[in-house]
Amino acid sequence: MKTLCQAPAKILLSGEHAVVYGSPGLSMAVNLMTLCQVSFCPQDPPFIEIELVDYQQKHAFPFPLWKKLAINIESRFHLYQQEVGSINTVLQHPIDLILVIMDHFHHAYRLKQGHWSIKIQSHPYPSRGLGSSAAVILSLLKSLVTHQSLNISNTDLLALAKTIESRQHGRSSGIDPTSILHGGLLRFQHHRPVLPLETHGFKGWLIDTGVAHTSTGQAVEAVAKKFKHNHPIWQKFTDVTNRIQTACETENGEALRKSIAENHTLLCEIGVIPQKVINFIAQLNKLPCTSAKVCGAGAVAGQAAGMVLCISPQAPQAICETYGYHFMPLEISSQGVFCHILESDL
Numbered sequence: 001m002k003t004l005c006q007a008p009a010k011i012l013l014s015g016e017h018a019v020v021y022g023s024p025g026l027s028m029a030v031n032l033m034t035l036c037q038v039s040f041c042p043q044d045p046p047f048i049e050i051e052l053v054d055y056q057q058k059h060a061f062p063f064p065l066w067k068k069l070a071i072n073i074e075s076r077f078h079l080y081q082q083e084v085g086s087i088n089t090v091l092q093h094p095i096d097l098i099l100v101i102m103d104h105f106h107h108a109y110r111l112k113q114g115h116w117s118i119k120i121q122s123h124p125y126p127s128r129g130l131g132s133s134a135a136v137i138l139s140l141l142k143s144l145v146t147h148q149s150l151n152i153s154n155t156d157l158l159a160l161a162k163t164i165e166s167r168q169h170g171r172s173s174g175i176d177p178t179s180i181l182h183g184g185l186l187r188f189q190h191h192r193p194v195l196p197l198e199t200h201g202f203k204g205w206l207i208d209t210g211v212a213h214t215s216t217g218q219a220v221e222a223v224a225k226k227f228k229h230n231h232p233i234w235q236k237f238t239d240v241t242n243r244i245q246t247a248c249e250t251e252n253g254e255a256l257r258k259s260i261a262e263n264h265t266l267l268c269e270i271g272v273i274p275q276k277v278i279n280f281i282a283q284l285n286k287l288p289c290t291s292a293k294v295c296g297a298g299a300v301a302g303q304a305a306g307m308v309l310c311i312s313p314q315a316p317q318a319i320c321e322t323y324g325y326h327f328m329p330l331e332i333s334s335q336g337v338f339c340h341i342l343e344s345d346l
């Protein structure tokens with residue numbers, strides 16, 4: 001069998017970092033696709049071939065080697081959990097994420113023995129807070145589920161995706177995989193059902209400030225050191241998220257822009273927005289009917305912070321040109337991850 005799975009990217013309208021501490025978050029799936037092509041041949045000797053198109057890498061692992069490498073990664077994760085190592089020591093190479101996905105899938109559902117061939121290609125904006133790891137995780141898990149004809153609930157799939165994403169983020173709230181699985185705009189909160197929301201005539205732009213100098217895991221780790229679980233800032237995030245949700249539901253553009261600006265201020269307070277991006281957003285916010293915020297984990301070092309979401313009727317061309325930033329219209333993906341069967345076994 002041969003399959004092709006497509007997973008959208010995600011942006012956060014509100015609640016990044018705060019969701020890790022139980023606050024609600026609002027996330028939106030966007031039309032920047034990660035592609036995962038998988039073929040399986042049961043007759044061949046057990047073997048996993050992996051091509052990472054973005055890194056121009058091809059790897060091949062006999063089953064015992066893959067399992068040994070996966071055990072090493074899990075050991076590093078346990079050291080991180082015991083506060084012996086930093087989160088960045090866990091997944092050390094792009095291939096490590098794939099090995100961990102295969103390993104966790106195998107433990108949960110037993111990977112079929114045979115020749116697996118996996119090819120993954122992300123959209124052109126990785127490491128910008130668009131949920132690239134979650135898109136890789138879900139597109140590959142969905143591929144394996146399709147190949148093995150498994151009947152797995154969304155809850156079980158998301159629990160597995162969140163466990164795997166923790167190897168990348170340290171603490172994963174699960175908002176990125178949830179958003180990528182469902183598509184559209186949704187409200188996410190730990191221990192609460194996911195609430196799909198209408199997008200109405202949501203108009204915005206995505207502006208690329210460049211690859212964040214620190215990973216999502218490092219940003220989450222740095223925030224956790226300064227802001228504990230019971231810090232009052234998380235309630236402020238909750239309040240602003242509720243206001244953004246109401247503004248979306250009532251199509252109140254002015255209230256939406258005001259709350260997006262408040263959310264940006266909170267992100268500055270927790271220290272995940274570099275000064276250059278703070279200056280840039282201040283310029284954007286001076287334009288009529290415009291407000292902007294970083295829409296992923298941000299960065300705790302360097303000058304770039306990944307993607308900025310700019311809510312505005314007009315394209316932010318002049319200011320982006322001054323900063324040398326590329327921008328594009330925001331395109332919502334109403335559909336979450338989905339798989340096509342390119343060749344069946346029959």
Ligand SMILES: C[C@@](O)(CCO)CC(=O)[O-]
Pocket residue numbers: 012015016017018019020129131169171172173174175176216220296297
């Ligand atoms: C920074 C964070 O809150 C959002 C990343 O998109 C991490 C998470 O919730 O897993």
